[in-house]
Amino acid sequence: MGSINLKQVTKSFGDVNVIKPLDLAIKNGEFIVFVGPSGCGKSTLLRMIAGLEDTTSGTIEIDGQDATNMPPAQRGLAMVFQSYALYPHMSVRANIAFPLKRAKVDPKVIDEKIAAAAKILNLTDYLDRKPGQLSGGQRQRVAIGRAIVRQPSAFLFDEPLSNLDASLRVNMRLEISELHKSLATTMIYVTHDQVEAMTMADRIAVFNGGIIEQVGTPMELYQKPINRFVAGFIGSPKMNFIDVSPKHGDPTHSLGVRPEHLKVTTEKGLWRGTVGVVEHLGSETFLHVNVEGVGTLTIKDHGDCTLQYGDTVNLTAPKNKILHFDANGQTIASLSWQ
Amino acid sequence: MATTQSRTLARVMLLPSVTLLLAWMIVPLCMTLYFSFLDYNLLIPGDNEFVGLLNYEFFLTDPAFVESFFNTLLLVGGVLLITLTCGIALAILLDQAIWGRNYVRIMVLAPFFVMPTVSALVWKNMFMNPVNGLFAHLANWFGVAPIDFFAEMPLLSIVLIVSWQWLPFAALILLTAIQSLDREQLEAAELDGAGPFSKFYYLVLPHLSRAITAVILIETIFLLSIFAEILVTTSGGPGYASTNITYLIYTQSLLQFDVGGGSAGGIVAVIIANIVAIFLMRLIGKNLES
Numbered sequence: 001m002g003s004i005n006l007k008q009v010t011k012s013f014g015d016v017n018v019i020k021p022l023d024l025a026i027k028n029g030e031f032i033v034f035v036g037p038s039g040c041g042k043s044t045l046l047r048m049i050a051g052l053e054d055t056t057s058g059t060i061e062i063d064g065q066d067a068t069n070m071p072p073a074q075r076g077l078a079m080v081f082q083s084y085a086l087y088p089h090m091s092v093r094a095n096i097a098f099p100l101k102r103a104k105v106d107p108k109v110i111d112e113k114i115a116a117a118a119k120i121l122n123l124t125d126y127l128d129r130k131p132g133q134l135s136g137g138q139r140q141r142v143a144i145g146r147a148i149v150r151q152p153s154a155f156l157f158d159e160p161l162s163n164l165d166a167s168l169r170v171n172m173r174l175e176i177s178e179l180h181k182s183l184a185t186t187m188i189y190v191t192h193d194q195v196e197a198m199t200m201a202d203r204i205a206v207f208n209g210g211i212i213e214q215v216g217t218p219m220e221l222y223q224k225p226i227n228r229f230v231a232g233f234i235g236s237p238k239m240n241f242i243d244v245s246p247k248h249g250d251p252t253h254s255l256g257v258r259p260e261h262l263k264v265t266t267e268k269g270l271w272r273g274t275v276g277v278v279e280h281l282g283s284e285t286f287l288h289v290n291v292e293g294v295g296t297l298t299i300k301d302h303g304d305c306t307l308q309y310g311d312t313v314n315l316t317a318p319k320n321k322i323l324h325f326d327a328n329g330q331t332i333a334s335l336s337w338q
Numbered sequence: 339m340a341t342t343q344s345r346t347l348a349r350v351m352l353l354p355s356v357t358l359l360l361a362w363m364i365v366p367l368c369m370t371l372y373f374s375f376l377d378y379n380l381l382i383p384g385d386n387e388f389v390g391l392l393n394y395e396f397f398l399t400d401p402a403f404v405e406s407f408f409n410t411l412l413l414v415g416g417v418l419l420i421t422l423t424c425g426i427a428l429a430i431l432l433d434q435a436i437w438g439r440n441y442v443r444i445m446v447l448a449p450f451f452v453m454p455t456v457s458a459l460v461w462k463n464m465f466m467n468p469v470n471g472l473f474a475h476l477a478n479w480f481g482v483a484p485i486d487f488f489a490e491m492p493l494l495s496i497v498l499i500v501s502w503q504w505l506p507f508a509a510l511i512l513l514t515a516i517q518s519l520d521r522e523q524l525e526a527a528e529l530d531g532a533g534p535f536s537k538f539y540y541l542v543l544p545h546l547s548r549a550i551t552a553v554i555l556i557e558t559i560f561l562l563s564i565f566a567e568i569l570v571t572t573s574g575g576p577g578y579a580s581t582n583i584t585y586l587i588y589t590q591s592l593l594q595f596d597v598g599g600g601s602a603g604g605i606v607a608v609i610i611a612n613i614v615a616i617f618l619m620r621l622i623g624k625n626l627e628s
């Protein structure tokens with residue numbers, strides 16, 4: 001069990017309204033990722049769900065029960081912090097056993113659970129070390145181990161991988177995804193990382209300034225963002241936006257084209273410009289093309305692109321890949337996708 | 339300080355101050371050691387004969403020595419106990435987000451600025467005086483007979499006064515240590531189902547162990563030589579009930595003008611202090627290593 005229902009929740013710190021009234025239904029077993037710019041309230045909402053922060057108004061339901069004013073320990077949730085928050089004076093074993101001991105679980109059962117968790121997380125050889133003697137990835141695994149032994153109804157992760165180096169991050173990402181598949185427990189995951197969000201999530205919630213702009217599967221958000229903010233936030237490199245002067249009868253104020261949908265063409269294309277910086281990444285090339293009256297457009301081209309600084313190029317894009325936004329930045333569905 | 343040259347330079351630069359400090363310590367120590375073997379009384383002029391260990395024998399077999407030795411331990415132990423328990427409680431309180439805590443912190447620190455003689459006098463005359471003291475008034479108000487603190491419980495009274503002086507020091511060091519405790523650890527413990535007591539026992543106390551060690555070591559050094567508070571309040575009495583080693587040496591050498599006996603007592607005190615120091619380092623010194 002692990003469905004979480006947020007109904008009109010708000011949060012204010014004094015006069016500052018950090019979470020505007022917000023509704024979100026998280027289904028049992030779902031992997032939902034919170035993304036959004038810094039300071040938009042992702043951590044705050046996560047901490048409210050965990051019970052570490054009071055809810056100003058609205059209700060939080062966990063498994064159909066009103067949990068708004070429940071103390072953290074009773075909510076049956078486990079949280080993995082960005083700083084790991086391991087207990088430095090205890091061995092790995094004692095760290096993992098801590099929640100079980102507090103719950104007065106039988107010592108024999110505790111030993112079994114620790115052994116099982118250590119096996120899943122490859123920690124068996126480190127059980128008697130102190131957290132200070134572990135690497136970052138191992139510490140992260142201990143933090144996860146401490147969370148899973150409680151068999152919580154949901155896991156909350158607040159940027160758990162941001163302290164790890166790139167290659168370790170890829171490994172841990174896979175491990176967490178695998179863990180989700182095998183445990184089938186609800187997971188709420190806050191991240192800044194595009195790739196983590198796109199690859200791990202069942203659904204992504206895009207936050208902006210204390211509200212949720214859009215919730216949907218990664219592909220939904222990528223293909224059918226409901227506004228300019230979501231379109232610009234999901235996808236890397238960022239979507240190109242082109243302002244157009246509105247014509248009579250056409251509500252379009254701006255167009256959006258993803259770098260991977262822009263093509264260099266020899267025919268007369270939609271735009272014409274000169275190549276600026278060229279970034280070769282090996283498997284692909286990012287071209288930054290300056291177009292008169294439009295600005296700089298980013299193009300994702302194949303790896304063996306031979307264009308150079310100063311070349312003049314024509315650019316085009318398939319019609320059904322161009323998004324149209326109205327004056328408020330909302331996507332005009334009828335023009336953007338058929 | 340990595341290269342040989344910079345290390346040599348550092349040694350040379352340190353030499354004068356180290357020499358001075360060493361001389362400062364060694365010369366009085368050697369003179370005391372020398373006096374302690376002499377029959378040297380200011381009231382009896384003449385040859386200061388060499389008497390071997392006689393001074394030590396007198397000092398150590400004096401019944402007052404044993405009593406003051408245990409008084410010293412009780413004084414140090416009692417003050418440490420009170421300052422640490424109250425200090426931890428105070429540090430936890432001051433760490434809470436209470437209104438005006440900056441002012442409270444300064445006020446808590448105040449006793450440390452009052453010099454020992456003054457604070458002992460204030461306690462003696464304003465609080466513990468059996469006729470005019472605040473405690474006597476309180477006792478009268480409740481209809482019980484006031485306690486004559488310095489007659490009935492002289493050592494405990496001194497322990498209380500000294501504890502009052504050292505509490506701010508302990509509280510302040512423990513407060514800075516508490517403030518460096520990672521908040522996320524406490525939150526994680528809360529999610530793990532730890533109540534306030536478990537959080538204190540499993541997280542706060544281990545985190546404080548280094549600060550507690552520092553407080554114990556520093557306070558012990560100073561508490562072994564408590565003097566002013568005793569002189570001002572009980573003068574070591576009644577009998578030897580509130581005499582510690584330091585005060586005993588004072589009565590020996592200055593009140594009886596016996597330089598030899600006092601010096602022997604001083605050397606004994608130095609030895610006791612070193613034994614205590616070694617004992618403490620063995621016991622809790624490992625806490626200081628990270």
Ligand SMILES: Nc1ncnc2c1ncn2[C@@H]1O[C@H](COP(=O)(O)OP(=O)(O)OP(=O)(O)O)[C@@H](O)[C@H]1O
Nearest residue numbers: 013016018036037038039040041042043044045192
């Ligand atoms: N205890 C607090 N008191 C006052 N304001 C706070 C407090 N905690 C957070 N805020 C404010 O609430 C807003 C949201 O903070 P939050 O930590 O939720 O952001 P976030 O989305 O997690 O950002 P990031 O991605 O940088 O972690 C910020 O503007 C922050 O300044």
Ligand SMILES: [Mg+2]
Nearest residue numbers: 042043044158
């Ligand atoms: Mg955050």
